[in-house]
Amino acid sequence: MVRMSATPVLHVDMDAFYASVATRDRPDLAEVPVIVGGGGRGVVLSANYLARRSGVASAMPMTRARRLCPEAVVLAPDFALFDQVSSAVMEVFRQVTPVVEAISLDEAFLDVSSAARRLGEPEEIAERIRSTIHDEQRITCSVGVAATPVVAKLASRRAKPDGVVVVRPDAVTAFLHPLDVGELWGVGEKTRGQLHRLGLFTVGDLAHTPVRTVQRALGGVHGAQLHALAWGVDQRVLTPRSGPHAPDRSMGADRTFDRDTDDPDVVVTEMLRLSAKVAGRMRSAGVAGRTVTIRVRFADFTTITRSRTLTEATDVTVEVHRVAVMLFRALGLQRARIRLVGVRVEGLVPREQVHRQMQLGEREHGWSDAERAMDRATRRFGSSAVRPARLLGGAG
DNA sequence: TCTGGGGTCCTAGGACCC
DNA sequence: TCTGGGGTCCTAGGACCC
Numbered sequence: 001m002v003r004m005s006a007t008p009v010l011h012v013d014m015d016a017f018y019a020s021v022a023t024r025d026r027p028d029l030a031e032v033p034v035i036v037g038g039g040g041r042g043v044v045l046s047a048n049y050l051a052r053r054s055g056v057a058s059a060m061p062m063t064r065a066r067r068l069c070p071e072a073v074v075l076a077p078d079f080a081l082f083d084q085v086s087s088a089v090m091e092v093f094r095q096v097t098p099v100v101e102a103i104s105l106d107e108a109f110l111d112v113s114s115a116a117r118r119l120g121e122p123e124e125i126a127e128r129i130r131s132t133i134h135d136e137q138r139i140t141c142s143v144g145v146a147a148t149p150v151v152a153k154l155a156s157r158r159a160k161p162d163g164v165v166v167v168r169p170d171a172v173t174a175f176l177h178p179l180d181v182g183e184l185w186g187v188g189e190k191t192r193g194q195l196h197r198l199g200l201f202t203v204g205d206l207a208h209t210p211v212r213t214v215q216r217a218l219g220g221v222h223g224a225q226l227h228a229l230a231w232g233v234d235q236r237v238l239t240p241r242s243g244p245h246a247p248d249r250s251m252g253a254d255r256t257f258d259r260d261t262d263d264p265d266v267v268v269t270e271m272l273r274l275s276a277k278v279a280g281r282m283r284s285a286g287v288a289g290r291t292v293t294i295r296v297r298f299a300d301f302t303t304i305t306r307s308r309t310l311t312e313a314t315d316v317t318v319e320v321h322r323v324a325v326m327l328f329r330a331l332g333l334q335r336a337r338i339r340l341v342g343v344r345v346e347g348l349v350p351r352e353q354v355h356r357q358m359q360l361g362e363r364e365h366g367w368s369d370a371e372r373a374m375d376r377a378t379r380r381f382g383s384s385a386v387r388p389a390r391l392l393g394g395a396g
Numbered sequence: 397t398c399t400g401g402g403g404t405c406c407t408a409g410g411a412c413c414c
Numbered sequence: 415t416c417t418g419g420g421g422t423c424c425t426a427g428g429a430c431c432c
Contacts, residue, residue: 043400058432061398104402104432188430221406222429249404256400291424301399307425342401 007122007168008113009238011144011152012093012129015161017106018046020139021085022075033072037062041256045077049161085137092132096125099240109149111238126164148234150185151176157183172232177204184229191218191226206230248285252293252344253277260299260337267341268325272390274343275321279314283375287348288313292323295342296331303340306331313347313354316367317388320345 014020018036023029033051037044044065047056054069066072086105093100096119099111112125119125126143133141140162144155147169154176159165167175181203182192194217200206206214207230215223228234253274261267271294282288293307306327314320324343 038400040397041400043398045400059399061400063398107432186430190429219407252402254401259397293425303427305426309424340400344403 007145007147007166008111008116009146009149009152010110010112010122010126010129011149011156012108012110012126013142013144013153013156013160014089014106015140015142016046016048017139018077018082019048019051019075021082022078023048024138029073033069035062035065035069035072035074036077037065037074038076040258047072085139088137089133089141092129092136096129099238101238101240109152109238123164123166130164146172148232149236149238150229150234151232153185154179154183173207176230176232177202177207179203181206184226186222186226186229191222194218203230248287248348250289250344250346250348251278251281251285251287252342254295254340254342256297256340257338260339262335262337264328264333267328267338269390270341271324271328271343272317272321272388274341275324276317276388276391278343278345279317279320279371280375282315282345282348283372286351288315288351288354289345289348290314291346292320292327293344293346294324294327295340295344296328296338297340299337299339301339304331307346309347313349314345315351317371318367
């Protein structure tokens with residue numbers, strides 16, 4: 001009889017992924033705090049363990065990180081390289097099981113219940129994956145093993161750096177209940193604060209509170225879900241994905257200006273760049289969408305969104321831009337200081353599903369054909385070969 | 397020079413339809 | 415006549431994740 005494992009889910013998480021990849025060919029940085037992050041107004045994307053020792057953490061403003069760790073070496077992210085390493089790592093996972101759900105470039109869930117006969121117990125599989133990635137990519141990862149995805153994820157966090165933690169079914173509550181409620185997936189800063197106001201500080205506190213009480217505070221769906229998670233109950237089913245991502249439901253781009261602007265022309269021009277980026281990605285993916293949403297963040301960080309749903313889905317840059325500008329003008333802003341602007345298209349469907357009404361769509365057809373031709377030129381000659389006239393010239 | 401950029405999902409009110 | 419109820423779509427905002 002095959003030994004059926006009761007802990008068939010692995011959560012694999014690269015250790016300080018961007019920082020590890022960025023320094024793997026830099027032995028001179030092995031003993032130095034390293035931060036990967038953006039420029040002036042950026043945040044920390046990844047920090048190695050030496051930098052973390054000074055208090056540097058992901059998503060922290062770079063200005064603060066530099067203050068905390070002035071001796072750190074700051075590296076700009078190289079996403080092309082990170083993508084490449086990520087693909088190789090995901091391929092290692094797929095050698096183990098076809099059921100791989102990538103959560104991001106550096107994290108994935110693996111259902112290994114069917115791999116037991118071939119490869120042994122989950123913890124053996126975990127060690128095999130770790131050594132393969134270490135040998136092939138010269139970076140380390142940590143693995144959590146459990147019966148459910150969310151517990152596996154918490155276990156991998158506990159395993160960091162460079163380790164494995166197995167949580168067997170009879171040990172789930174003993175593992176979960178001492179944790180801070182903020183550790184649970186789905187509990188961020190706000191929810192944690194609400195739970196604290198109820199006097200709930202640990203996962204155990206949450207587990208032993210009537211579900212109705214939790215639901216009153218957090219809403220029906222969220223409350224019930226978190227209460228179940230506190231007992232290790234997780235109805236999520238892993239969905240294997242062909243690529244790194246499931247089909248997108250929306251695509252967007254936004255940009256924080258280097259300095260706040262009150263010039264509408266600057267905003268409109270940036271919206272064209274963003275529209276071109278988004279619509280270009282939509283055309284590459286073969287999708288179109290009906291709802292255009294803009295986002296505007298002001299100097300005080302308050303953020304608003306405005307959206308408009310079209311009668312026909314579009315993947316046309318000039319159309320997305322036209323709607324975005326209409327929404328922006330409708331705000332009627334008078335010299336407001338703007339920090340960020342964003343453009344997103346939602347309700348994506350495969351392009352073949354889009355039914356175009358000829359007499360209304362002729363203009364868009366013309367643009368669509370023209371932009372497809374530009375896409376082809378871009379593929380042949382590079383992105384600087386073809387771009388809207390408004391984005392050409394001077395300081396840009 | 398506090399606070400990026402890419403996403404997902406939920407809620408809630410009003411419109412509109414049957 | 416003085417007031418239904420369910421369903422879906424649209425819009426705006428908010429929380430969360432990596």
